[in-house]
Amino acid sequence: LLSACALSGLAHAGMIDDAVKAGTLRVGMDPTYMPFEMTNKRGEIIGFEVDILKEMAKAMGVKLELVSTGYDGIIPALLTNKFDMIGSGMTLTQERNLRLNFSDPFIVVGxxxxxxxxxxxxxxxxxxxxxxxxxxxxxxxxxxxxxxxxxxxxxxxxxxxxxxxxxxxxxxxxxxxxxxxxxxxxxxxxxxxxxxxxxxDEPFTYEPLAFGLKKGDYDAVNWINNFLTQIRNDGTYDRIHAKWFKK
Ligand code: ARG
The missing domain is CATH 3.40.190.10 (Periplasmic binding protein-like II)
Known part of the structure; x- marks a missing residue:
């Protein structure tokens, strides 16, 4: 069975394939984190990370669905399939990395x-x-x-x-x-x-923020990292950053 799958090139590769098949990328976030994800007066979730995620869904050719989730329950919610990935200003800590895979950081804070x-x-x-x-x-x-x-x-x-x-x-x-x-x-x-x-205002910790993925989903890590390289170099990232962070 395994070899038949591998030979036909149809091996299931993780959440990217799931999202493409479903036509929707579901991202878990706690929209309380200005200016990354927050709710405007009309009740829409907006922000720096939301705009990056919109570009990500566009590049995948799918719709973006934001799933509001309390921060302290966000890892268990990913692990029980409430959404496909975490995009919630999450610091890549070594402790969390024992439970999740992470993309490359999209910004560093402290x-x-x-x-x-x-x-x-x-x-x-x-x-x-x-x-x-x-x-x-x-x-x-x-x-x-x-x-x-x-x-x-x-x-x-x-x-x-x-x-x-x-x-x-x-x-x-x-x-x-x-x-x-x-x-x-x-x-x-x-x-x-x-x-x-x-x-x-002097940050006293080093905190890379990254997208959180299920352990073992290296296909998603690969796709997202290549996406981040693309938007960092084609002007997309800078445009979105300038929109949310005043100099
Ligand atoms: N970077 C901090 C952490 O990972 C705070 C993130 C809070 N995110 C949020 N959506 N409220 O713990």
Whole structure:
């Protein structure tokens, strides 16, 4: 059976073949991550990563379906076939890579801090927050949470389901700092915290963001990596990047 399949060239190769056959690429994401995936006033999911995914579906000749999924359940949802891949600003960590395959990164970010205005000057880096008197917030299941627990372990930590709640805890003086990916904090400081938050913009982690795939789906890794090389070199990536990130 195996050789008949291999000889005829019809071996099933993974999620790319599935999506082409179905006519739809299903991508799991938690659309709370500005400016990568977020919901506009009309209820549509838009953003930098969404635009890359639209190009990807176009190149595949299929429709794009975005499947909203809470971040802390997104890996199990991929593994139980709720969608074909994860496209959710996911940091390629070695721990996650034990459970998933990843494409090449499409951007690199790092953790940064939004602190209470009153702490300006007192807190100059994440190290200054490593004290039981400080309370830090982030989003459940993210690298912000992992980094807070690992590298600022003496501080109190409180995780929230959504980023805005975690930021508002600091705006309302209930917490001292929000730890999160730099691109999100750039948007959040002007959106929620004008005059109330101070942005410590020096990233202190190295975090490649990549598309998450089922383990063993090397065909998908190959197709997506070649797609990324193409859009990086034909101007598509730069055009999309310029649209969402102001210089
Ligand atoms: N890069 C961080 C992580 O992988 C945060 C991603 C959050 N993504 C989202 N769609 N809310 O944990």
């Amino acid at each position: 953790q940064t801090l939004l602190i209470r205005k009153e702490l300006e000057g007192t807190i100059k880096s994440y190290k200054d927050l490593n004290d039981a008197k400080y309370r830090i917030t982030s989003k459940i299941g993210t690298t912000g949470e992992m980094v807070a627990k690992k590298r600022i372990s003496k501080a109190q930590y409180h995780g929230f389901d959504n980023e805005p709640e975690a930021v508002m805890d600091v705006v309302n003086n209930k917490a001292d700092a929000f730890i999160y990916d730099a691109p999100y904090n750039v948007v959040a400081v002007s959106k929620f915290g004008a005059g109330k938050l101070v942005y410590l």
